[in-house]
Amino acid sequence: MLFTDGKEFKDAIYKYSRCSRRELKIVKNEPKRISVKCIASAKCPWRIYASTNRQTRCIQVKTFINEHNCPVSFKNKMVSMKVIAEHFEDTIKDHTKMKIKEIKRRIQPELHVNVPNARCRRAKSLVTSRLAGSCKEEFALLWDYADELRTKNPGSIIMMAVNRVSDISSPHFKRFYVCFDALKSGWKEGCRPIMGLDGCFLKGPFKGVLLGAVGRDGNDQMYPIAWAVAEGESTDSWSWFLSLVSTDLGMEDGFGYTIISDQHKGLEVAINDILPRVEHRNCARHVYANWSGRKREKTFQFAFWQIVKSTTESEWEDNKQVLSKLDEKVAAELFGKQEKKVDQSFPRVACPIRYCRQQYV
Numbered sequence: 281m282l283f284t285d286g287k288e289f290k291d292a293i294y295k296y297s298r299c300s301r302r303e304l305k306i307v308k309n310e311p312k313r314i315s316v317k318c319i320a321s322a323k324c325p326w327r328i329y330a331s332t333n334r335q336t337r338c339i340q341v342k343t344f345i346n347e348h349n350c351p352v353s354f355k356n357k358m359v360s361m362k363v364i365a366e367h368f369e370d371t372i373k374d375h376t377k378m379k380i381k382e383i384k385r386r387i388q389p390e391l392h393v394n395v396p397n398a399r400c401r402r403a404k405s406l407v408t409s410r411l412a413g414s415c416k417e418e419f420a421l422l423w424d425y426a427d428e429l430r431t432k433n434p435g436s437i438i439m440m441a442v443n444r445v446s447d448i449s450s451p452h453f454k455r456f457y458v459c460f461d462a463l464k465s466g467w468k469e470g471c472r473p474i475m476g477l478d479g480c481f482l483k484g485p486f487k488g489v490l491l492g493a494v495g496r497d498g499n500d501q502m503y504p505i506a507w508a509v510a511e512g513e514s515t516d517s518w519s520w521f522l523s524l525v526s527t528d529l530g531m532e533d534g535f536g537y538t539i540i541s542d543q544h545k546g547l548e549v550a551i552n553d554i555l556p557r558v559e560h561r562n563c564a565r566h567v568y569a570n571w572s573g574r575k576r577e578k579t580f581q582f583a584f585w586q587i588v589k590s591t592t593e594s595e596w597e598d599n600k601q602v603l604s605k606l607d608e609k610v611a612a613e614l615f616g617k618q619e620k621k622v623d624q625s626f627p628r629v630a631c632p633i634r635y636c637r638q639q640y641v
Contacts, residue, residue, distance in 0.1 A: 283339040286314055289330055294358050301352035301392050302326070314339070321350030356393045364403035365410075367391065372407045376483060380404065415486055419453050426456075435461030437528050441520070455520065459506035459528045467505050468529065471495045475505065476563075477522070477541040479513045489513050491521045505529070518550035526554055534558025542566040564588045571614050579606060584614070 283289040290306070293316055297304045304326075308315035318326035329343035364387065371386075372378055383400045387393065426438045437459045442451035474496050482488045489510050495503040506525050510517040531537055534555030541547050542563050551560050568584055583603040590596040604611040 281341045282333070282336060283330070286311060286339055289314060289339045293328070294363060297356060297358040298363075298391055298393070300348070301354075301356070302348060302350065303353050303356045304358060318348060318350060320348075320353050324348055324350040352392075354392070354394045359387075359391055359393045359395060361399055361402045361406060364391075364395065364400065365406040368403065369407050369410075372404055373411055376408070376411075378404070419486075422453065422456065429458070433460050433462070435464075437461075437464075437524065439524060455508060455510045455517070457506070457508040457521065457524050459525065463503075463505055464528055466497075467495050467503060471497050471503050473537045475525075475537065475539050477518075477539060477547060479510075479544075482509070489517070491517065493521075493525050513544060513546060515546035515549045518544075518547045519554060522550050522554045531555060531558070543570065580610060 283292065286309075290309075293304060293306070302318055303320045304316050305319045306314065306316050313329070313331040315329045316327070318324040325345050326348050327343060327345040328341065330339050330341045332338070333340040364383070367390070368383060368386070372383075380397050380400045383404060384395065384397060387395055387400070422440060426440055429436060429438045437457070439455075439457040440453075441455040443454050444451050472495065476494045477492070478494075479489045479491045482490055489512050490507060491510055491513075492507045493505040495505050497503045506521075506528065508521045508524075510521065526532070526534070534551075535557040537555070538559040538561060539551060539555070540561050540563055541551070543566055548560070551558060564585075568581070571584070580603070583599065583606060587596065587599040587603065590599055600611070600615070603614070
């Protein structure tokens with residue numbers, strides 16, 4: 281057999297060692313010759329020797345005794361930290377919080393070997409450091425990525441904010457905003473004047489939050505409008521994101537538009553500052569989750585959603601009385617929080633998409 285170089289030959293030896301479940305040892309490890317033997321047993325005759333072939337200039341196997349008289353072993357030093365890292369690299373990237381015990385448990389049936397916890401810990405650290413290095417290289421390409429988006433999507437708004445410690449030091453990523461012209465035009469011409477705002481946490485070596493603005497099209501389906509990556513959910517980040525979205529969509533002071541969001545305090549402050557005349561409604565699911573923190577019964581859940589789905593003021597009052605009859609304190613707890621924010625009692629408690637649809641169709 282011929283191999284390109286010594287690395288390719290040793291990789292084949294490592295793979296053979298794992299498949300045969302024998303512990304091998306590289307006796308000679310030189311650029312032009314490599315010798316390997318089996319150390320599972322002192323009398324095991326298994327040997328392999330490879331050296332450089334002058335004609336092909338490759339590593340060629342010259343001697344190979346393919347015979348074992350030793351039993352299989354669950355101890356193998358050739359299953360090193362690098363071998364474990366290469367085998368579980370994709371798995372650890374997808375599950376960054378994977379525990380050391382879980383890695384060790386999966387090594388036994390997949391690699392047929394027992395390894396200590398320290399080796400698994402070093403392998404996970406190696407994968408994490410590689411992932412962090414690749415992420416840093418990708419962050420450096422964000423300027424080119426933004427220019428490419430502007431070139432291929434004329435009229436799109438791509439914004440990136442960075443932190444600069446000094447004029448000499450390199451900039452550090454802070455925020456990234458994307459709003460494609462096609463999505464912006466489609467929302468203006470074919471969607472309802474309703475926008476949902478929310479954020480979700482990003483997982484990985486570099487934490488952050490993905491902020492998103494979503495609309496509703498004519499088929500009552502979700503319609504993406506704009507999104508951004510920021511350092512966290514705060515009044516400053518929401519104000520930055522909302523000011524860009526309102527400018528791109530031409531919302532001015534927000535009159536005639538409706539925004540649905542959760543009860544995040546920073547978002548509420550940003551909406552009042554950027555869009556003071558917008559109709560701001562709280563998402564019914566978030567209101568119910570905060571209100572039902574004490575594990576309400578199914579009867580309260582049914583009464584809550586009947587209130588939310590009310591389409592007329594009389595129906596609203598009737599459903600509200602049903603909840604009050606079940607428990608006046610529970611009803612006062614629900615409506616009392618909303619009365620502090622707005623003057624009207626209908627239908628501010630938890631305005632769903634259904635109410636917004638009837639208002640603006």
